[in-house]
Amino acid sequence: MRTDEEKERLMRERAASKLLSGPIKFLLSAPQLKFLPDAKFPEVAFCGRSNVGKSSLLNALTGRKAIARASVTPGRTQELNFFDVGDPTRFRLVDMPGYGYAKAPPKVVDKWKRLVRDYLRGRKVLHRNLVLIDSRHGLKDLDRQMMKMLDEAAVGYRVVLTKADKVKESDLEFTVMKVAEETKKHVAAFPQVHVTSSEKGIGIASLRAAVIEDALGSDWLES
Ligand code: GDP
DSSP: OOOHHHHHHHHHHHHHHHHHHSOEEEEEEESSGGGOOOSOSOEEEEEEBTTSSHHHHHHHHTTOSSTTHHHHSTTOTTSEEEEEETTTTOEEEEEOOOBOOTTOOHHHHHHHHHHHHHHHHHOTTEEEEEEEEETTTOOOHHHHHHHHHHHHHTOOEEEEEEOGGGSOHHHHHHHHHHHHHHHTTSTTEEEEEEEOBTTTTBTHHHHHHHHHHHHHOTTTTTO
């Protein structure tokens, strides 16, 4: 027997999946702040080290094979990529440029920092950020810097572990514990750490529901 709470959760997850597997359109890539789209819709942004599994997670959340393809097109990896969700548009997903390229020249890193910091500080419609962390590596200094930037910009964020299928269960438990412990110390972070695998579908349904709630508010199903 399912409790009322479980039924409600399943209903929300189903509705979230329906919305995210419905119409989604790549809107534009913004290499600089002046190219941002009008701030007309709520936004939820995704960031993480390069290769963390950001494209795969965006694809899994939206039930597509290549929604985030635009972001891997050469030259677009240092831009903010915007996607309209719903037709008419209800909110936007923002694929932020990955950080931590081993060989990125300082000029590129500076440009990235400026773009991201300005976007985070100035964007009133940015409702939430998702900071993706590789389950195999846990938090690294660049992730901590990103979290600090989000704290300073007062943008609330969720920490999401990716590629959970790649580590042993006991190692995963330890990493979740360590990451959660550190996350709690960050003022703008949600205390709950999400565990996902795009490959195996772990944690995807509940993250979909969380993302939509972040964008549209907890009563989005009633509205
Ligand atoms: P991005 O650079 O952050 O966009 O990362 P990608 O989504 O391109 O993923 C980087 C690599 O990790 C690719 O080879 C993916 O196939 C792999 N990957 C991504 N997510 C998962 C996952 O959940 N499980 C496993 N096993 N591999 C994954």
